[in-house]
Amino acid sequence: MINGIQFKVCGLTRARDAQAAAEAGADYLGFIFYPKSPRRIDLDRYKSIQPRLPEVPKVAVTVAPDLYTLSQLEGAGFDFFQIHFPIGLSEEVEAWSKLVGKERLWLAPKLPPSVAFNEDLLKYADTILWDAFKQDKDTYGGTGSTSDWNAFREAKANYPETKWILAGGISPENAIEALRETGADCLDFNSSLEIEPGIKDLERISQVRVLLSEVD
Numbered sequence: 001m002i003n004g005i006q007f008k009v010c011g012l013t014r015a016r017d018a019q020a021a022a023e024a025g026a027d028y029l030g031f032i033f034y035p036k037s038p039r040r041i042d043l044d045r046y047k048s049i050q051p052r053l054p055e056v057p058k059v060a061v062t063v064a065p066d067l068y069t070l071s072q073l074e075g076a077g078f079d080f081f082q083i084h085f086p087i088g089l090s091e092e093v094e095a096w097s098k099l100v101g102k103e104r105l106w107l108a109p110k111l112p113p114s115v116a117f118n119e120d121l122l123k124y125a126d127t128i129l130w131d132a133f134k135q136d137k138d139t140y141g142g143t144g145s146t147s148d149w150n151a152f153r154e155a156k157a158n159y160p161e162t163k164w165i166l167a168g169g170i171s172p173e174n175a176i177e178a179l180r181e182t183g184a185d186c187l188d189f190n191s192s193l194e195i196e197p198g199i200k201d202l203e204r205i206s207q208v209r210v211l212l213s214e215v216d
């Protein structure tokens, strides 16, 4: 946490990038297991770098996983589980919550612009990750598109007991504006910190530390 702001560096596939994120002060390290992601990592590769990862909470990112897949991730020792999913999966949401626990579940509903946030989700997760919407059915995150900051600000104000993470195109260039406009206290940096999908730009990771140090 820097100046009261937490951040996650997501889309990691290499131990050296994870180390750079830790040195920059990241609160969470994210690893994407969605097979259709260009920055995916599989469980075997994750386990091979695991001994070289820093002691920072790790987040497994998936899209609507079946319970077998989720239990494999759970078995790999992740601290949190960020699940993106299309709206309307109420039974699945309940099952994910039962499996990993409400405190460890981060729900990232794929919310079309005209659809209101469903407060029932808060029964199942203490944390909501707010991401950009893309029409394409297989696209859930990592697009670099900005999410709806106004809707985020409103949802965060309406449900202050919940932890709200702002995602979607957060970058060193727009992070300060995002904090100011939304009141967010946790940001998710992903594709904006890359040289190419899955490979981080260490200079841009360290820029995050510098800019958050300047927040007043």
Ligand SMILES: O=C(O)c1ccccc1N[C@@H]1O[C@H](COP(=O)(O)O)[C@@H](O)[C@H]1O
Residues within 6 Å of the ligand: 010, 011, 030, 032, 034, 037, 038, 039, 061, 062, 063, 084, 129, 131, 140, 141, 142, 143, 144, 145, 167, 168, 169, 170, 188, 189, 190, 191, 192
């Ligand atoms: O990054 C991906 O490829 C991805 C694929 C499927 C689900 C989530 C994914 N990433 C998450 O998307 C958000 C926003 O990323 P970006 O800033 O738009 O690049 C972030 O939380 C990632 O964890």
